[in-house]
Amino acid sequence: QLQLQESGPGLVKPSETLSLTCTVSGGSTSSGSYCWDWMRQAPGKGLEWIGTICYTGNIFYNPSLRSRATVSEDTSRNQFSLKLTSVTAADTAVYHCARHPGSSPIDFWGQGTLVTVSS
Amino acid sequence: DIQVTQSPSTLSASVGDRVTITCRASRNIDLWMAWYQQKPGKVPNLLIYKSSILESGVPSRFSGTGSGTEFTLTISSLQPDDFATYYCHQYNSYSTWTFGQGTKVEVK
Numbered sequence: 278q279l280q281l282q283e284s285g286p287g288l289v290k291p292s293e294t295l296s297l298t299c300t301v302s303g304g305s306t307s308s309g310s311y312c313w314d315w316m317r318q319a320p321g322k323g324l325e326w327i328g329t330i331c332y333t334g335n336i337f338y339n340p341s342l343r344s345r346a347t348v349s350e351d352t353s354r355n356q357f358s359l360k361l362t363s364v365t366a367a368d369t370a371v372y373h374c375a376r377h378p379g380s381s382p383i384d385f386w387g388q389g390t391l392v393t394v395s396s
Numbered sequence: 397d398i399q400v401t402q403s404p405s406t407l408s409a410s411v412g413d414r415v416t417i418t419c420r421a422s423r424n425i426d427l428w429m430a431w432y433q434q435k436p437g438k439v440p441n442l443l444i445y446k447s448s449i450l451e452s453g454v455p456s457r458f459s460g461t462g463s464g465t466e467f468t469l470t471i472s473s474l475q476p477d478d479f480a481t482y483y484c485h486q487y488n489s490y491s492t493w494t495f496g497q498g499t500k501v502e503v504k
Binding site: 325388 | 439451496
């Protein structure tokens with residue numbers, strides 16, 4: 278049974294860097310034709326795609342976050358990560374890691390972790 | 397970037413009603429539209445992908461149609477478990493993965 282678990286600080290100060298890790302169990306980030314995603318949802322708001330790292334090694338970003346976001350992978354630990362620099366209160370959200378097969382939409386989500394940006 | 401406009405933002409309906417939600421893409425995305433259902437405090441659940449393909453385990457009262465720029469999600473007979481928020485999601489290309497604003501289906 279695939280499981281995705283987000284981890285990282287729940288509180289980040291404005292202008293600092295948000296760092297989150299997704300640990301994959303019951304599957305491998307380096308096998309199969311899968312891509313691994315970061316999504317977020319601000320309180321009471323809709324869904325926003327942040328970025329994706331694929332089995333091909335390609336990495337894609339939401340153009341609106343490209344200058345601040347970095348998605349990377351550690352296949353030895355079966356993890357992938359998100360760094361978001363220069364955060365503001367507008368980055369307060371529940372952050373989800375997720376998976377999608379090839380040319381398909383997301384079919385599996387982590388439960389999410391709330392990150393609050395506040396001093 | 398491809399923008400997606402979803403309507404309505406809120407829909408009041410009763411059990412047994414036929415419900416329709418629409419998404420319009422700012423340019424041609426062929427069939428690359430998916431629909432998700434989300435309940436409070438839960439992760440989104442994939443209902444339909446590639447415009448009209450029902451995800452395994454999703455009840456047949458859900459259906460999707462459309463191509464190009466106009467897409468529709470229909471619930472043929474609304475059930476108590478269907479009161480939730482629905483999102484469309486265009487996945488035409490990674491450079492512009494975007495979601496609709498959401499439609500909250502509430503009790504009339």
